Amino acid sequence: MKIIALAGNPNVGKSTVFNSLTGLHQHTGNWPGKTVSNASGKFKYNNKQYKIYDLPGTYSLISHSEEEEVARDFICFSKYDLIIVVCDAVCLERNLNLVLQTLEITKKVIVCVNLMDEAKKKKINIDLKKLSNILGVPVVGTSARNKNGINELLDNLENTDFNPIEIKYDEEVEDAINILIPYLEDKVKVLNPRWVAINLINYEESLYKKITSYLNYDLLKDKIIKNQLIYIKENGNYNIVDNLVKKSEQITKEVISYENKNYKQKDLKIDKITTSKLFGIPLMIAMLMVIFWLTIKGANYPSDLLFNFFSFLEIYILKFLEFLNIPQFLIDLLISGVYKVLSWVVAVMLPPMAIFFPLFTLLEDLGFLPRIAFNLDKMFKKCRACGKQALTMCMGFGCNAVGVSGARIIDSPRERLIAILTNVFVPCNGRFPTMITLITIFFIGINGNSFLSVIILTMVILLGFLLTFLVSYFLSKTILKGVPSSFTLELPPYRKPQIGKVIIRSIFDRILFVLGRAVVVAVPAGALIWLLANLHINDISLLNHICSFLDPFGKMIGMDGVILISFILGFPANEIVIPIILMAYMSTGNLVEYESLESLRTILVNNGWTITTAICVLIFSLCHFPCSTTCLTIKKETGSYKWTLLAIIIPTLIGLLLCFLINNISNFI
Amino acid sequence: MYLCDMEIGDKAIIKKIVAKDNIKRRLLDIGLIEGTNVECVLKSPFNDPIAYLIRGAIIAIRKEDCNKIEVDLI
């Protein structure tokens, strides 16, 4: 089986090429840094088996951030039969830099010039044949999103016509390389000695360490090599990559012609508005509010429908279970425990998730997210953090675990940690419907003014942003001291999202995901809470025992024991919190006929909920410990229990404090 | 004149980069070296960072980094 890797600059369509080759659904998005770890897939073509890796994007083989390191390590130190370097046809010049760097390591390169459709639209002509002649490796033009050129790419997989150009550096660089090579040849058999020589001259610590561990030999400990290197360094200043940049420039001049030099103007016109002093930030908030409004409005109807469907189905399931002669105890457990929680998760939580997520994906595909980072960077800098944290926060809306691993795109380890520790202040897709449900059933009412719901929700989200800034600032002043590091961010062109495809794909994704989680988490949690409510000691249920123990504490922060237990049980998946709360209330005797969502409010009120309770639950669902998946991801990304623990403690403490304050203030009033 | 002093629409050529290694490498990655043509295209709402057109891509750079890059207007 042949092993192929897809490398290239960020956001050039590597994952899209990967998907069209394998038929898989690796996530894509119109911003640099979507893919942060290797993904692999298999496919067959002309009776040959291939295994292909989708690497994170990287500008060069000298890495700066974690995800670039992943890509670099693969290209430099892994075994493969072929590397496809994917390039952006619209800015080929910069992409060629990476092509040239890759050619220093291996000959087995195919250049895939992607986004040909965009180049065509912008009237940029590229002579692919000439490019192939100059580079000495196969060059294929593709528009991966429309699957154009993919067949030609496939046909070239067995092409072994590699005769890459020899990249000649300035004379003094070449001299230096030639001095080193003889000493390296017998020591670095597994690597290309010329490449190692170049990297010794152009010393970069993390890469050097990798070379050392790969060779299991520290080249600089070798006296002769070390002395030669000192001699070389004394005799000149070597700008190796400068050479490559100039070479790329030269090649580009030969193969590209522009019919319209001002092809960026249309995008820039839009950007002038989205990043303007007056409209930039209000527009972002307005965009968010529109999405919220669509989510809230759109979720009501399917929610009601599902709700009725499940109540309808319940009767028949009940009949069926009775028919099977199952003991009453078990029937109650299954129906009032498991079935109820499960159906609430699906009916109440699923619709907002299934609407919000695709909408957000559209925004992502449009290319809006990097503009958010651009607009907000100054604020992050004030907090001594990185503007790319805005991107990880956006990912957090989908899932905090993704936001946490997405923090790899941040170069500085200190700023990356800040982004990881604060990601939980963005409500993920699991907590988001909790908030919407609370707002809808408690504050507004099902048929109430959804605009008001949007305002409340937006305020909660903005509070989350505020907390992110405050905590980031606090962290940089205390345990993560430091100054903001440098920052470059590419703003990709706006791209028209493939609306139909995105919506279908992400709704499908969400439904499967939520249903999967619902079964895994909601079923045992539902059973457990039912058992607690129905097993008695001294005539008082276990749930009551626990609640009366937790109640005083819960009351201090404006909630009660049931709510606290629900949050704890919601550790594996936040979307079960509200269903568990409702079920626990219902099973403790305050029986309410629930015909519709409207009756849920009555359940809450009957159990002592006031406006304060609802606000506190809202705030606490914004700030409390991250879910179990996120905690595991934090552990994996930071490699430390200390940081994971901190990531749990910080939001929980803040949440408790806020709720405590709110409760006291409202008591006072 | 420095990169950060450019106004929107200004075009310039990079004269000298006196930045630290770290940012210098980043700039090199995106093809910003001495002699490169740049155009200032966008300023963020708080005037920092500023985005430039560099070799066909729009790249945002913070003030702290721009003010170490000398340019000549063209």
Ligand SMILES: Nc1nc2c(ncn2[C@@H]2O[C@H](COP(=O)(O)OP(=O)(O)OP(=O)(O)O)[C@@H](O)[C@H]2O)c(=O)[nH]1
């Ligand atoms: N018009 C057009 N858009 C494309 C094409 N290929 C990819 N795209 C879009 O370009 C964007 C980036 O694609 P990805 O596949 O996520 O890029 P990537 O190289 O994997 O990006 P990173 O993982 O961030 O490095 C997405 O919005 C794609 O839909 C193409 O051939 N034509």
Ligand SMILES: [Mg+2]
């Ligand atoms: Mg990708």
